[in-house]
Amino acid sequence: MVIVWIGIAVGILIVAILIIKATKTNPREIAGMTMVCKKCGTETGGMACPKCTKTFGV
Numbered sequence: 001m002v003i004v005w006i007g008i009a010v011g012i013l014i015v016a017i018l019i020i021k022a023t024k025t026n027p028r029e030i031a032g033m034t035m036v037c038k039k040c041g042t043e044t045g046g047m048a049c050p051k052c053t054k055t056f057g058v
Contacts, residue, residue: 036042037049
């Protein structure tokens with residue numbers, strides 16, 4: 001019975017931490033994707049930077 005109470009307490013603690021983290025996270029932050037290139041600062045919208053990536057293809 002004590003293990004059940006400990007499990008409930010840990011579950012409530014984890015839920016509380018996740019709720020606090022969700023309220024403090026910037027709404028514009030999309031799943032950790034950067035919206036600007038780290039090298040040149042061009043806005044990329046989460047895609048690879050066309051200026052900094054060197055692709056040779058058709």
